[in-house]
Amino acid sequence: MLTVTRVVSFALVALALFAGIVQANVAARRAATNAERMARGLGPARPRKLYSASRTNAPRALPSGAPGTTQTGIIALYAAGTSPASGASPVAWMGQYQLAASSQLAFPYSFTQPSPSDAAVELNCVNDPGYRLGGMPNGPRSTAQLGPGNTVFVKFTQTGASTPAGATAGAFSSGKYSVGYAETTIFSIDDATGKITVKWGNPDFTIATQLYQIVYASNLYLTGDIPLFLAQTGANLEIIQSVDMYFIEPDPIIITGPF
Numbered sequence: 001m002l003t004v005t006r007v008v009s010f011a012l013v014a015l016a017l018f019a020g021i022v023q024a025n026v027a028a029r030r031a032a033t034n035a036e037r038m039a040r041g042l043g044p045a046r047p048r049k050l051y052s053a054s055r056t057n058a059p060r061a062l063p064s065g066a067p068g069t070t071q072t073g074i075i076a077l078y079a080a081g082t083s084p085a086s087g088a089s090p091v092a093w094m095g096q097y098q099l100a101a102s103s104q105l106a107f108p109y110s111f112t113q114p115s116p117s118d119a120a121v122e123l124n125c126v127n128d129p130g131y132r133l134g135g136m137p138n139g140p141r142s143t144a145q146l147g148p149g150n151t152v153f154v155k156f157t158q159t160g161a162s163t164p165a166g167a168t169a170g171a172f173s174s175g176k177y178s179v180g181y182a183e184t185t186i187f188s189i190d191d192a193t194g195k196i197t198v199k200w201g202n203p204d205f206t207i208a209t210q211l212y213q214i215v216y217a218s219n220l221y222l223t224g225d226i227p228l229f230l231a232q233t234g235a236n237l238e239i240i241q242s243v244d245m246y247f248i249e250p251d252p253i254i255i256t257g258p259f
Helices: 003-033 036-041 226-233
Strands: 071-077 092-094 109-114 123-125 133-138 153-159 172-174 179-181 185-189 196-198 212-216 219-223 241-248
Touching: 153 226, 212 226, 219 226
Parallel strands: none
Antiparallel strands: 071 092, 071 109, 071 241, 109 123, 123 133, 133 153, 153 219, 172 179, 185 196, 196 241, 212 219, 212 241
């Protein structure tokens, strides 16, 4: 009986040693780089996980289309310097009447792919035909000069106006959402990233430079001078945020609504 016990014990020890050797070999094979595996005639190692639990599906820019095609999406606002590609979350989205708190409440817009691709376009309201996203200055067209040292700022809003690129001709909006002058063909959309650049036409027929997009009081504004914007609106740095706009793919289900 003692002999049988010793034999069984020896067998268990041998099995444990064999299992340890197998595990070590498996670990060594896993640790080997794909280059080493290829040199030994093996295929690339299979990943241990097919997903990352910490990974999130970042919003994507719309794929570029041929000139003349229609692109439809939503507008996400990211803290200045961040983007969908950085994995950051949007600050807000453009809604129907003001900013929206989620992509499900975002208002869809469409534009016609221009040629060249960086030309200014209008962003049409998909769910409200005849209206589009425009920039309305806090004063008459004759003084709507944007840039450093200017007190003029622009509020983005829905408008029935339609102005050409550069705003060489005036147009007044008189619709459901706004009354006053607005420029509409002012959005240039990068067809690789979806980033929206605003090309505001000044009264002297120049395109404004050094512009900042500001989130304040549930609305989006454009200014060339942040300190003067604060002075004009009574806001302070603690309650505003500088953002970048991105035109991204819409969610499968878009429910429009107020902020």
